[in-house]
Amino acid sequence: MYLYNDIIEESEVKERVGGSATDTEIEMEEKKLKLYSYWISSCSFRVRFALNLKGLPYDYLAVTSFSDPEFLKLNPIGFVPVLVDGDSVIVDSLAIIMSHIQYLEDKYPDPPLLPRDIHQRAINFQAATIVSSSIQPFQNYTVVKYIEEKVGTDEKLPWTQSVIGKGFMALEKLLKDHARRYATGDEILLADLFLAPQLDTAIKRFNVDMKEFPTLSRLHETYNEMAAFRKALPENQPDAVH
Amino acid sequence: MASASVGKELTLYSYWRSSCSHRVRIALNLKGLKYEYKPVNLLKGEQSRPEFLQLNPVGCVPVLVDDHVVLYDSFAIIMYLEDKYPHNPLLPHDIYKRAINFQAASVVSSTIQPLHNLSLLNYIGEKVGPDEKLPWAQSIIRRGFKALEKLLKDHTGRYATGDEVFLADIFLAPQLHAAFKRFNIHMNEFPILARLHETYNEIPAFQEALPENQPDAVH
Numbered sequence: 001m002y003l004y005n006d007i008i009e010e011s012e013v014k015e016r017v018g019g020s021a022t023d024t025e026i027e028m029e030e031k032k033l034k035l036y037s038y039w040i041s042s043c044s045f046r047v048r049f050a051l052n053l054k055g056l057p058y059d060y061l062a063v064t065s066f067s068d069p070e071f072l073k074l075n076p077i078g079f080v081p082v083l084v085d086g087d088s089v090i091v092d093s094l095a096i097i098m099s100h101i102q103y104l105e106d107k108y109p110d111p112p113l114l115p116r117d118i119h120q121r122a123i124n125f126q127a128a129t130i131v132s133s134s135i136q137p138f139q140n141y142t143v144v145k146y147i148e149e150k151v152g153t154d155e156k157l158p159w160t161q162s163v164i165g166k167g168f169m170a171l172e173k174l175l176k177d178h179a180r181r182y183a184t185g186d187e188i189l190l191a192d193l194f195l196a197p198q199l200d201t202a203i204k205r206f207n208v209d210m211k212e213f214p215t216l217s218r219l220h221e222t223y224n225e226m227a228a229f230r231k232a233l234p235e236n237q238p239d240a241v242h
Numbered sequence: 243m244a245s246a247s248v249g250k251e252l253t254l255y256s257y258w259r260s261s262c263s264h265r266v267r268i269a270l271n272l273k274g275l276k277y278e279y280k281p282v283n284l285l286k287g288e289q290s291r292p293e294f295l296q297l298n299p300v301g302c303v304p305v306l307v308d309d310h311v312v313l314y315d316s317f318a319i320i321m322y323l324e325d326k327y328p329h330n331p332l333l334p335h336d337i338y339k340r341a342i343n344f345q346a347a348s349v350v351s352s353t354i355q356p357l358h359n360l361s362l363l364n365y366i367g368e369k370v371g372p373d374e375k376l377p378w379a380q381s382i383i384r385r386g387f388k389a390l391e392k393l394l395k396d397h398t399g400r401y402a403t404g405d406e407v408f409l410a411d412i413f414l415a416p417q418l419h420a421a422f423k424r425f426n427i428h429m430n431e432f433p434i435l436a437r438l439h440e441t442y443n444e445i446p447a448f449q450e451a452l453p454e455n456q457p458d459a460v461h
Binding site: 076077078088090091092094095096098099118119121122123125126129130132133134136137138142143146147150151155170173174 | 299300311313314315317318319321322325326337338340341342344345347348349351352353355356357362366369370374378382389392393
């Protein structure tokens with residue numbers, strides 16, 4: 001299996017090297033990535049940030065209805081984000097970012113999204129999954145709607161703030177020995193891709209008091225200075241509602 | 243196996259019934275890694291004791307200790323094991339197949355399992371009513387399982403994403419076990435997942451990782 005894949009990759013490289021500038025341009029245009037996204041989805045936000053950091057152009061396709069037959073034909077699961085890369089259709093922000101790390105690193109090596117050191121890599125995975133498994137699922141529409149219906153409207157915000165607060169406390173503890181300019185050092189990596197949208201959402205939408213989270217608060221300020229981050233912000237997307 | 247464990251031993255802090263700990267136990271078994279099992283009784287609140295919090299300030303299981311490295315969160319631990327002990331790989335080489343594995347793992351770890359975990363079920367039990375816990379968990383699992391059936395139908399072979407055991411299987415097996423045994427989901431609703439569940443039960447690495455086979459299991 002590996003040998004087969006290696007052979008394919010080799011021939012692909014040869015073809016690209018031999019192609020003319022025009023052929024390359026046509027090839028790039030034909031192979032342009034498509035991102036199905038929803039402006040306010042923090043999972044879509046992660047992928048937009050990653051693509052911007054890699055300098056990868058993509059077509060933005062706004063998903064206005066998760067029951068759209070066209071969208072479900074492409075993605076029967078009905079989640080956003082979805083990345084279309086040639087014939088490949090990949091759903092889920094973690095899957096998009098993780099599966100493309102190898103591809104992105106090979107083709108667009110700068111900047112890397114994961115460090116080489118095994119322990120540092122693990123810290124990045126820990127931070128990413130605190131966001132994606134311990135915070136975001138509890139603040140999303142399904143849960144918040146359930147709480148609104150069964151417990152009461154007044155309980156929605158305290159619930160969300162409590163969940164985010166617990167997650168942020170965990171992140172502060174995790175990152176205090178690792179954070180420098182960015183979450184896990186002086187380069188922006190996987191942890192930052194997950195933290196940045198979560199911080200933005202927590203502060204702007206859920207009024208989380210950041211006084212208790214000095215490391216995260218500083219990181220938030222740092223992210224806001226980055227062009228790749230600002231370009232990925234929900235309010236800057238084609239489908240944003242102001 | 244012997245070479246991997248010479249000089250030091252891995253330590254796993256685990257709770258028999260924790261599906262996140264279950265994932266790591268499978269991964270360790272598949273890699274043929276020996277480890278010392280240290281039970282943490284979640285029902286007795288042992289994860290909040292000072293000595294455990296010193297190890298893991300977040301107070302959750304699983305925690306893996308490898309020499310001076312201390313890691314928590316099942317996905318991070320499993321990726322660490324994959325990086326450091328690459329034999330018996332848990333991910334395929336092909337990028338697209340890797341993506342399917344990450345998708346399946348992420349559906350379980352972000353869309354299903356968090357929403358029927360102990361703390362949310364306790365919250366619902368208190369605020370909505372004890373009788374609402376099971377219906378809530380079942381609705382979450384059903385929604386996630388529908389997604390998984392659609393995701394996997396074009397990819398399954400003997401296992402979730404072909405004829406080798408990979409990451410998707412490690413995340414699916416504990417979720418299926420919990421769904422069918424604890425939350426009374428009927429297997430006939432989800433034929434692909436039901437078949438996978440039966441297949442996993444035949445694999446020694448999965449059998450040994452089952453909750454009921456752990457040192458701290460209560461029968």
